[in-house]
Amino acid sequence: MCRWMGWSGQPLIVEELLFKPKHGLVDQSLHSRMGVETTNGDGFGLGWYGQGDGPGVYHGVAPAWGDENLRELASHIESTMFLAHVRATTGTAIQQTNCHPFRHGRWLFVHNGVIAGFEAMRRDLMLAVAPELFAGIKGSTDSEVLFHLALTFGLEQDPIAALELAIGLVEATAARYGIEHAVQASMGVTDGERLWAFRYSTEGRSRTLFVSADASAVRRLHPENERLQALRDEDRVVVSEPLADLEGVWKEIPESTVLVVQPGPDVQRPFHPHHDPARGNGAPEHRAAPATS
Amino acid sequence: MCRWMGWSGQPLIVEELLFKPKHGLVDQSLHSRMGVETTNGDGFGLGWYGQGDGPGVYHGVAPAWGDENLRELASHIESTMFLAHVRATTGTAIQQTNCHPFRHGRWLFVHNGVIAGFEAMRRDLMLAVAPELFAGIKGSTDSEVLFHLALTFGLEQDPIAALELAIGLVEATAARYGIEHAVQASMGVTDGERLWAFRYSTEGRSRTLFVSADASAVRRLHPENERLQALRDEDRVVVSEPLADLEGVWKEIPESTVLVVQPGPDVQRPFHPHHDPARGNGAPEHRAAPATS
Amino acid sequence: MCRWMGWSGQPLIVEELLFKPKHGLVDQSLHSRMGVETTNGDGFGLGWYGQGDGPGVYHGVAPAWGDENLRELASHIESTMFLAHVRATTGTAIQQTNCHPFRHGRWLFVHNGVIAGFEAMRRDLMLAVAPELFAGIKGSTDSEVLFHLALTFGLEQDPIAALELAIGLVEATAARYGIEHAVQASMGVTDGERLWAFRYSTEGRSRTLFVSADASAVRRLHPENERLQALRDEDRVVVSEPLADLEGVWKEIPESTVLVVQPGPDVQRPFHPHHDPARGNGAPEHRAAPATS
C-alpha cells in the first residue's frame, strides 16, 4: 500500500535518509511495520531538486532493497528537497510509468493509499481531467489520475484547494457508483520550494503520517547523535512511518489535515475535500469534446 | 515501427520460425530491411495457442535478440497458431503493457504501424471505446486503443467489419483534427482457429505484408530443404518481411486487403474502412455516461 | 534464503501447484513462514520437462508475485517434472544468471541455503571445478559453483555420491579457512526421470524439506478435495514449506537424508558428505593447468 518520505532542508546526500537510518524507507520496502502490507516491493521512485533544471525523477521497477542503481544515486545526489516512494501495487502493472513521484513541470506528487473501485470509475475520472492534460497520463494507476485531476483543478496555483476539489470529485463519483470509503490517502506535493503533506481518508481512518519535530528540540533530545546535531532549524522530514533511530522526535499529522513545510514557520490546516458540480462532476457531459472547444 | 509474424498450421516448436530461419523475426529485431526503422529493440511479444486454456502471452521489454527467456520458451513451446511481434516504439513507454499481442478473451491482436497524431486524439479515441471495455486498456499505445475500438465495434463477431469501423472512426477523428495520413497498419488478428492478416493505410502506401505460398508449391521449389518438405498443405506463415531462406515462396498481400487463413481455402478480400456516425464518432456526446447507462 | 518445490508425476499445468494452492510457492515468495527471511523477492526460476528437447528454463529477476510472464507460462505449460525456486539473495547480484534452477545438459539443480564464507573461498572452489566445466559458470552464486563441483565429481553418473564429494570438499576448504557451519542446504536435482531431494547442513540443523505422502493416503484424507482426488499413485510434490491446503499429507524428510522420487518405490537414504583428497581438495596445486593437461 506504499510508503513515502519527504525531505526539505539543507543540502543532503539522499542516502543519509534513505539508507542510513534504522528502519529507513528502503528498509520499510522489505519490513514495513505500520503499512497494510509488510512488503513494498513493487517499484520505487525518487524525485529530487538539485543540479540541472527542474526536478529529476528516478523510477525503478525492482524492489528498492535490491536496486543497485538506487544505492548509487542515493549516495551521489545531493538535494534540498526530495520525495521518495516505495510501492505495493493494488493491482495495476509494475512498470516505470506507474511509479511515483509523478511530475508535471516543476511539481512532484506522491500518494500512499488507494481509490476504492477505481477500475469501475477510471473512465469517468479520466474524462474529468482537462483534455490538454490527458496526454500526460502515461500509466494506469489511480494515483496518477488523482494527480491530473488536481492539476485540472489548479494544483499549480493552490495545491490545497485543488486536491480538495479533486478528492471531492472522486468521492462524488464514487457515491454515484455506490462505492464506500472512496479515498484513502497520505500524499506529498512539492514545487521545490514548499512541501505539502496531506493526510485524509473518506472514512476518517487514514494511513499514518509523521513530521520531524523542530530541529532544536531534536538536537536537545539526542545530544549524542551526530547526524541529528547537524540538523538546522528549517530541516524537516515527513514520513509514512517513523525512522527507528529518531525516536521521540516525531509528531503525527492529524486526520484530515495538511501540513505546509516552507521557509518561515510551517502551517498546519484542516483539509476538507468537497465537490463543486460547477467545476465538473466527472460525468462526460460536463466536458466539451476537445476538438470543438 | 515494428515487425510481426504469424503461424497457422501443424503443431510447431516456435523457434523453428522465430530463430532458425535466416532473417527470421528475431534477426529482424536487429536488422530489419524493409521497416522504417532498422532496429526493433523496444520489446517483444508472443501469443500462442497450445497447452492450457486460451492463448498464452509472453511480453518482454528487452530486445528480442538478447532475451534468454524468449529463446527458452521458443524452443519449448509447441503451437498450431501463434503471433510474434518485435517493437520499435514511436514514443510511448517501453513496458510490458505496451507490448503486442494484445489479448481479449480468446483473441489476439498485433499491429505494425502508427496512428498519426495519436497523442492529440487519444482522449477522443479512448472515449469511443465501450465503457465496459475501458478498464481493459492497460498501456499507452495507439495499437491497444485501436484494438479496443475494434472490440467495441464487434471484433469478436466479425473482425473485418469491426476493424473497418474502428479505422474509419480513427480517420474521421483525424479529419476533425486536420491530421493527414491517419492510419498506417499491417495487423494480425486471431481467435486460435482463423488468422486475419490486414494491410491498409490511409494514404495507400502500407507496410509490407507477405504470406507463404501454398505448401505444395513450396515443397516443389525447395526439394533439398528438409524444413520446407515437412510443410503441410494447410500450413501458412504471414510475415512483415520475407524470411531469407524461403526465397521465392512469398506472395505479397495487396494494399487495402485482408487475408483470412482458415481451415479450407484461404480467402482474400478488399478492406475498406469507413465511418458510421450512427455507431459513434469519437466525440464524447455520442456515448452515454457509464453510470447512467 | 530461498524456497523451492518440485513435481514428479502425471502431466500437470504448472500453475496448479505454483499459484493455486493456498500458501503455494509464489505466495511463499511474499510470505514465507518457515524460511530465514519472510520475503523471497530476489528472482524466480522454473525448470521443466515438456515439449521441445531437454528441460526449458525460465529465469525472472522480478519478484515472483508480480511477474506477469510467470503467471502466463505457469498457466500454459504442462509438465511431468519441474523444479521451481524463489530467491532471497544472500548478497550476490539479482540477475538471471544467478537464478535457479541451474542447468547442465538434461540436468537441473536448485539449492535453498548458503555456503558460509563463500566470498573468501570462491576462488579455491572455482579452481576445483573441472576446467572443461569452468566456462559453464555464468553467474556469481555459491549454488552454481556447488552444482559445478558436483558435476566435476560425476553428478551425471551418481548424483548422491557426487554431492557428497562436492559438499565434502566445501567443508574441507572451509576448515582450512576456519569457517564453521560451512554448508546449509536443501537441494533438488533431476534429469527429468528421477528427482533427488537432499536435506543436509554441516551443523545438523537444516532447512525444512517435505514430500507429499503417498497419493492413496492423500485421497482418503481429503475426499472432498477435487484436486487431491486427481492425484495418482506416482505423483509426488517436494516442498521447502508445506502447502497450506494439503494439510496432514506432508512427511518431513529427515536430516542428512536424500529422497529419490522415481518410477517404482521411492527410496530414502542417508546422505553423508565426505572429503576425498585423492579427488582434489580445492587447493590449486591439485589441479593441473588446463593448457598442459
Next chain:
Amino acid sequence: MCRWMGWSGQPLIVEELLFKPKHGLVDQSLHSRMGVETTNGDGFGLGWYGQGDGPGVYHGVAPAWGDENLRELASHIESTMFLAHVRATTGTAIQQTNCHPFRHGRWLFVHNGVIAGFEAMRRDLMLAVAPELFAGIKGSTDSEVLFHLALTFGLEQDPIAALELAIGLVEATAARYGIEHAVQASMGVTDGERLWAFRYSTEGRSRTLFVSADASAVRRLHPENERLQALRDEDRVVVSEPLADLEGVWKEIPESTVLVVQPGPDVQRPFHPHHDPARGNGAPEHRAAPATS
C-alpha cells in the same frame, strides 16, 4: 562491439555530451557508423565524479536510447570527469554486472573490444588475478577480468605499466592456446583526476579513438557554436566515434598509443604490452593458494 566516451573538464551536465550533440553516444547506441556492429543495445553504463564520495556508477540493461532513467540522470548530474559506455555483447549475458564502467575504489575502467578465445582462457586468466581481488569479479565479461588483471599488476600505481603487463599476459596465454589476434581494445581509465585513453590491438588494427583538439582551436573553428564557445582550455572529450556536430575538431589517437588527459599539458606515449613471466604467467602454479599465503 561497444562505444565509449569520456569527459574531463569544467563541470558539465552530462546530457550536454550524451544526448545533445548530433550523433552523440546515445545515438551511437542505435546507429553506430564506425563500430563492428551498428547497434549497441545490450546495456549502458555511466561512471561520474561529482557529489558524494568517489565515483557514482549507473548500469542499465535496457538499450540506452530507450532508458528513461538515463535521460533523467544525464540531465540532473553535473560532473568534471565521466565515462559513458554503450554495450554490444560478444556473447556474455546482458546484466548490470557486465556493464561498464567497472569500478575499484576511486578508479573506473571502460573497454571497447574483445579478448579472442576468452571462454577457453577464462579460467587461466581469472587464476592470474590476485586472490584478494578475485571476489571483486562480479560478472562474466572479458573486460572485467582484464581490469582485474591490471589491478593485480598495479593499475592504481601506474595504469600504463599495469595494462601493458595485463595485456601482455593475455597475449602470452593466448599464444599457449594457439589463439591469434588476442586483444582488441580501446580503453578508458580514470581516477577522477586524470583520464588515460588507450588504443591497442594485437594485430595492430584497433578500434577507432579520438580526442577533441585543444579548446582554443575549437572555438576559432566554430565561432557560431555557443556550446563550443563555452569550452575552456582544459576541457577534453575522448570518443570512439566523432560527434557529428563538432566536425573538424577531432584528432585520432594513433595505434598502440595512450593519451593522458591531465591538469597541465596532455601527454601521448607509445603503449607496448609485454609479458613478464616473473610476475605471473596465468598458469595456476605461479600463484600460491590463498589459504597458505
